[in-house]
Amino acid sequence: MKVKKYQASSMQEAMKKVRADLGKQAVILQSKTIYTGGFLGLFKKKAIEVVAGIDPNPRPEVKEKLRTTPVVEKKQSAVPAINNAEVLAKEVKELKKILEQYSRNNKITFEGIPEELKPPLLTLKEQEVSTDLIIELKQALLSKWQESKGHVDQQQSVIWAKEWLLNKIKPLQESPLQKKKYINIIGPTGVGKTTTLAKMAADSVLEKGKKVAFISTDTYRIAAINQLKTYADLLKVPMHVAYKAEDFPEAIKQLEDYDTVYIDTAGRNYRDERYVKELKNMISFEEEVESYLVMALTSKENDLKEIIEKFSLIPIEKFIFTKMDETKTHGTLLNLMCHCQKGVAFMTNGQNVPDDLMEVDAETIVDIMFGENV
Structure with missing residues (x-):
């Protein structure tokens, strides 16, 4: 399966790019909102990123089969159903592998991040905290950095990171334990x-x-x-x-x-x-x-x-x-x-x-x- 990644300002524009490049048989495998441009991670523009794929050996359309061999399709309807199920299962498995590979390649980068903000981000990355959470923390730290006009050291960035994480998980921890019989x-x-x-x-x-x-x-x-x-x-x-x-x-x-x-x-x-x-x-x-x-x-x-x-x-x-x-x-x-x-x-x-x-x-x-x- 051929897979490519596209960026656009809207989903409609992204779909136009996909169809122009891969044709009408292209399938959207994944889509997400990203932020591009900006200065030192700030003032970024919102965009849409999609991953699309196309099978290089597509199966013939159903209407063509019905036109050429209508009797066979009717008498042996159970057999193609089994085969189609097997093919579908195989394609789903292949699709999962592609998405997993894409996820591994979509690694977080610290390009443009002030050195003072990197220690807590690197610490959580070493702890194998998810990319989404690290990106969320990165944006929070950059906002703090902007408010302080860059007057911050590594120790302060760690304090900010701990405060951010504490506020995020504290509501999940507040209910008392073993309150029932x-x-x-x-x-x-x-x-x-x-x-x-x-x-x-x-x-x-x-x-x-x-x-x-x-x-x-x-x-x-x-x-x-x-x-x-x-x-x-x-x-x-x-x-x-x-x-x-x-x-x-x-x-x-x-x-x-x-x-x-x-x-x-x-x-x-x-x-x-x-x-x-x-x-x-x-x-x-x-x-x-x-x-x-x-x-x-x-x-x-x-x-x-x-x-x-x-x-x-x-x-x-x-x-x-x-x-x-x-x-x-x-x-x-x-x-x-x-x-x-x-x-x-x-x-x-x-x-x-x-x-x-x-x-x-x-x-x-x-x-x-x-x-x-x-």
Whole structure:
């Protein structure tokens, strides 16, 4: 597939350029607003940038097929449908590769940026913060620089950057944690849900003096039940296992007198839609249930976005990120917060229960993004 990029002052003008260059069969693959010209990143003009493509070997039009072989098309209608589906799937896959390649090539540049403003931008880039967020910060810093008439040093630019980021994520962090009685921990396999749940429960018992209980719906792994049972014994709290949907309301009934009930769910392949549906059918997500989605910071960002999408059937209060100590970059955390408009409840940086559990606020996340010890 032939792919080219075009710039114009409006979408109509961009379409004219595309059709003149690639013809009527051209397809718009991506479009976005950009800013061009200006001085030192200021006074830029708004423009439209589009990525268009054309298949060098297009399939014959349907009307031509119907004219030349009408009988064959009618009798074998099922066969072309299958073939067309396969071709379409192949083209979609190819299109995704093209867009990913374009995204990689569309890297942020700091050309024309005053040297004093570069340190915070470079820091976030090293943390693998998304290009969109860095560009947004760049424009904010340039505005501050203009207001100060260029009288700024690197230390001040970092302060500005932290203030900007703090204001951006603070609304996502303001809602209180564990405000409901039933705390539901969900997520894919291998992210440390049971250990995280135990850390949260231990904090509730040892630090807050709450009356706590466990419910496990993870009947797929005996080891998971045994692990949670071990934690329950250590904390001297009751544990119930819901083997089927009917068991869950009964467990809830027996735990009416407890302050907080932690629910441990099965960690299965999140791509299996049945898993999330079974989970939704098992647990009644009423007003007293609060769900946290647990994800590992060591996972690929695109995979984490897919995980969030798959679990979107369930009302998610906030994210919990595990394995913070196993990666040097933490930009994914910020990217997902801004992309999904969800806050972060906890992070874990080890396996020790209950020590390696960190409740985070907006200030803590800002410090993490700028590489400061927390």
